[in-house]
Amino acid sequence: MDAKTIETITKKVSRKFPEVVDVEPQVKKQPIPENARGENTPNFLLLYKTHVQGPRGKSIPRVVRVVVSPQGRIIKMTTSK
Numbered sequence: 197m198d199a200k201t202i203e204t205i206t207k208k209v210s211r212k213f214p215e216v217v218d219v220e221p222q223v224k225k226q227p228i229p230e231n232a233r234g235e236n237t238p239n240f241l242l243l244y245k246t247h248v249q250g251p252r253g254k255s256i257p258r259v260v261r262v263v264v265s266p267q268g269r270i271i272k273m274t275t276s277k
Contacts, residue, residue: 197223197240201268205242213260213275216244226263239271240264 202221210217221242244260263272 197264197268201264202242204268205262205264205270206244208270209242209244209260209262209273212273213244213258215246215248215258216260219244219246221262237266239266 202223206216206219206221221244224241224243225238226241227238240263242262242264244262246258247255248258250256257276259276261272261274262270265271
């Protein structure tokens with residue numbers, strides 16, 4: 197996955213989760229089963245890891261997981277509590 201695509205996805209993710217604005221994601225390939233044509237194109241998993249302040253000032257780890265298609269389309273976005 198190229199840097200421009202990662203930058204575009206990071207902008208979209210940071211709109212929903214502002215705490216990951218300056219976080220560089222870990223990028224991993226995520227193999228998927230073969231489709232009807234016998235192709236096996238991997239999705240990508242982007243992990244944004246950071247810490248946020250809890251209600252009493254305690255630091256809480258936050259992980260935002262983003263599954264992205266090979267074309268750069270966001271398929272799924274989840275976060276830890």
